[in-house]
Amino acid sequence: MRAVRTRRPRPPRPSPELAKAPISPTTRSKPEEDPSPLTLPIKAFKLRLANGPPLASTAKDFKTYSETCASLLRLCRAMSATSTTMPSYAPSSGCLPLVLSLHAHAFRSGLTADRSVASNLLTAYAAFTRAADRDQAFRDCVAADAASSFTYDFMVSEHVKAGDIASARRLFYGMPEKSVVSYTTMVDALMKRGSVRDAVELYERCPLHSVAFFTAMISGFVRNELHKDAFPVFRKMLTCSVRPNVVTLICVIKACVGAGEFDLAMGVVGLAVKCNLFEKSIEVHNSLITLYLRMGDAAAAHRVFDDMEVRDVVSWTALLDVYADLGDLYGARRVLDAMPARNEVSWGTLIARHEQKGDTAEALKLYSQMLADGCRPNISCFSSVLSACATLQDLRGGTRIHANALKMGSSTNLFVSSSLIDMYCKCKQCTYAQRVFNSLPEKNTVCWNSLISGYSWNGKMVEAEGLFNKMPARNSVSWNTMISGYAENRRFGDALNYFYAMLASGHIPGEITLSSVLLACANLCSLEMGRMVHAEIVKLGIEDNIFMGTALSDMYAKSGDLDSSRRVFYQMPEKNNITWTAMVQGLAENGFAEESISLFEDMIENGIAPNEHTFLAILFACSHCGLVEQAIHYFETMQAHGIPPKSKHYTCMVDVLARAGCLPEAEELLMKVSSELDTSSWSSLLSACSTYRNKEIGERAAKKLHELEKDNTAGYVLLSNMYASCGKWKDAAETRILMQGASLKKDAGCSWLQLRGQYHAFFSWKEKHPLSLEIYEILDLLMLELTT
DNA sequence: ATAGGGTTAG
Known part of the structure; x- marks a missing residue:
């Protein structure tokens, strides 16, 4: 024990001025007026030590001292929250010596075994984070048989707070009589670590009840996204006639929101009204705002906000989210500006919403504004802003945010690192992504999935497959990543093989799996397999899903089964522009050009906005029917819709004109936009030249084609064909020889x-x-x- | 024991 400096050189006499006397050297230079009444008891106690009678010599006296000390410590702890702004309030500035002195005194007097003294010493040392002294005090307690239930409860929670769940567990199991408080602490700690099974085991074995205990279980299930499991706990709580309190209510509402059980939620709210539970609780009102928002009743959510007498940042942020959820990002921004105080969550919500809506550039701009506003980005914020960089393929921005995350110590967080991996891969930097992945001390399935998806996004299926085989645990996303990866990389056979393997592994395919599988079927024209998938979709009861319907209709059309394709299309309860486009395209590609055109007209009449793909399909239909006028009309309509034609559209238009024999017009159009075009337009013109035996334009087209792409075999073949069609057999033969000289061979169909x-x-x-x-x-x- | 926001697959 250290000697304690309790006496100052000149002990002040008790007088009114002395109440304001500085209590430690650090405060001496401070202005005399003290902003907080918290320091007064400490001053009084110091005075008592300095001037009063000697320290207690009986247990009763000592108890008074030690309890005084404990309550002083509680004050110190309260003040230590402000100790960053006022260093003199830091707990070390005078209280610890008091505790040490009290401990020494108690030891000398043989009072450490007094229950009250022991527990106060324990809490005192804990408050000063002196773990060794704390543990010694606890051992003294146990040895002297002075450990109460409270002592154990306290130590269990100390270990939990330190993250030492093993010690907490050991202590808990060694408790002579387990209290409901310790059960609660343990259950909560286990839930927070994600050990749901262990928590449930304790819950089932616990013979005691309390509101906090049940509430801890409910909030634990919610935390682990097992919302539905929270309801039986709530029901049991009610049957045990334990009255829910405000915290329970908040947790149960969150569980309802998570599970989408809105009827139940309304019942709970009714119950709460009956129990008078949510009269003036800000927290309950805040959770009600989110409840109504998730129910889709934005008006009710707004009403709750309006009716609140007192609002805090959370209320305002929830309101911001109401606007954002309605798609009114401008309104959300106005809420942010109108808020009396913003924090990182308010900014983060707005940023996340912009990112989700696809306004990624604005999300990044908001991020800078947030930093300028003095808010420190948190994990969520990093995730969404990195995700924005990923979609923008903004490597510089992404790297800068990576640096920010490193500085804030968030870079090894699994949410952040998954986003980092994704960002680097989308920016084609798989090496960096791999490095982030390797640097993680602990990895979860999402990280593995992100890296696998990143490799497959870059076409590196070997790496993706290697990782997939190596990963310790796979979920359905892992399987979907592989299946859609193979489908994206046009390795449709492999996609189907992985689908079979997925089924064999016992994972249930979902919408995403099935739409990739249908894409594979469509491209393999595997009608048999496609029908099987269709049956599977019906069995899973998701045939009304818009993605499923679209993919099915597309698969049937690509496989040539137009009857089935039409049937699926017309039976769909809900269609979007992609659904319509797929059907228009399916009809066009199968030679039903008139029907395709009339369906397109239906689409416009139904107010469905066509996109570039729709127009491509309709131009394709026109080109196959030789409908030049119509094609020109749609080509102009497209621009009127504000959709700039891309090279494929030009190719199609050139094709229309060329097929109809309008070779000069086709050439003119091509010359106008030549720079943006790929070679296929010239091939298409060249091909038409052979049909219409136009040698002049044909030669020009062939020359152009050769300039653009030296190794284009199709160009040579077409040129040769054109010469042949014009009867220029010699030229035709020479072209063939030229092609062989360039060691080119026509790809085999x-x-x-x-x-x-x-x-x-x-x-x-x-x-x-x-x-x-x-x-x-x-x-x-x-x-x-x-x-x- | 507590309210507001977040990562991977189409």
Whole structure:
């Protein structure tokens, strides 16, 4: 024990001025008026030590001292909250010596075993974060059989606060009589660590009840996103006639919101009204705002806000979210400006909403404004703003935010690092992403998924597959990532193989899985598999889902089963512009050009906004019917809709004109926009030149094509064809030789079919199918059957 | 024991 400096050189006499005497050297230079009444008891106590009778010599006296000391300590703790602005309030500035002195005295007097003294010493040392002294005091207590239930409860919560759940657990199981307080502490700690199973086990074994205990379970389930599990606890609480309080109510409402159980929520609110629970609680009102918002009743949410007598930042932020949820980001911004005080959550909400709505640039701008406003970004904010950088592929911005996160110590947070991995991958920096991933001390499935998805986004399926095989635990997102990754990289067969593996692993496919699988089916023209997926969708009861319907209708159209495609389309209860576009396109590509055009007109009449893909489909339809006038009309309509034509649209228009024989017009259009076009437009013109035997334009087109792309085999073939069609056999032959000289070969076209899960490809000349001899024999037999 | 915001798949 250290010697305690309790006496100052010149002990002040008790007099009115002395009440204002400085209590420690650090405060001596401070202005005499003290802003807080908190220091007064400490001064009084110091005076008592300085001038009063010697310290207590009996347990009773000592109890008075130690209790005084404990209450002083509570004051110190309250003041230490303001100790950053006022250093003299820091707990070390005078109280600790008092405690040490009291402890020494108690030790000398053999009073450490007094229950009250022991527990006050314990709390005192805990307040000064002197863990070793605290633990010694606890051991003294136990040895002297002076440990009360409170002592144990306190120590359990001390260990929990220090994050030492193992010690807390050991202590808890060693408790002679477990109190409901310790049960509550343990359950809460376990829930916060995500050990839901352990928490539930304790809950089921606990013979005692209290509001806090039940509430801790409810909030624990909510924290772990197991909203539905919270309801039985609430029900049990009511059957045990434990009255819910305000905190319970808040947690239960949150559970209802999370589970989407709004009827139940209204029942709970009714109950709360009956119990008079939410009269003047700001917190309950705040949670009501969010409840009504999630119910889709923005007006009611607003009313709750308006009716509140006192509002805080949370109320205002919830209101901001009401506006944002209605899509009124401008209104949300106005709320932010009108708020009496903003914090990082208010800014973060607005930023997240802009990011979600796709206004990523504005999200980044708001982020800078937030920093300028003096708010420190938190985990959520980093996540959304990094996500914005990912969509913008803004590597510089993303790196800067990475630096900010590093500085704030948030870079190893799993939410932030998942976003970082995603951001670096979207910016084509897989190495950095991998580095972020490697630097993580602990990884969760989301990080793994992010990196896998990042590699597949960059077309690196080998790496993606390697990670997928290595990861310790997979969820359905992991499977979806692989399946859609293969579908995106046009490896449709692999996508289907992963789908089979997913089913075998016992994961239930969801909308996302099935839409990728349908995309694969559509591209493989695998009608059989597509029908199976359709059946699966009906079985899962999600056939009315707009994504499912669109993907199904598209799959049938691409597989050539237009009847089924139409049936799905017309039975859909809800359609969006993508649904309509897919159908228009399906009809166009299958040669139902008139029907495609009339469906497009229906679409416009129904007020569905066409997009660039819709127009591409309709131009395609026109080109196949030779409807030049119509095509020009739609081409102009498109621009009137504010959709700038892209190279594919020009290609299509050139194709329309060229097919109809308007070769000079086609060439003129091409020359006008040539720089933005890809080579296919020139190929298309060249091809038409061979049909219409136009040698002059054809040669110009071929020249242009050659300039743009030296290795384009199609160009040589087309040119050669054109010469052939004009009867210029010599030129045709020379072109072929030229092509071979450039060591180019025409890519072989092929067709394929699926048989018992295996794909068989058929080429026009090379690489004969291994069974081609047999196949042709059968074919001959069939032909014979048919003709006789 | 507590209200407001967040990451990966289409």
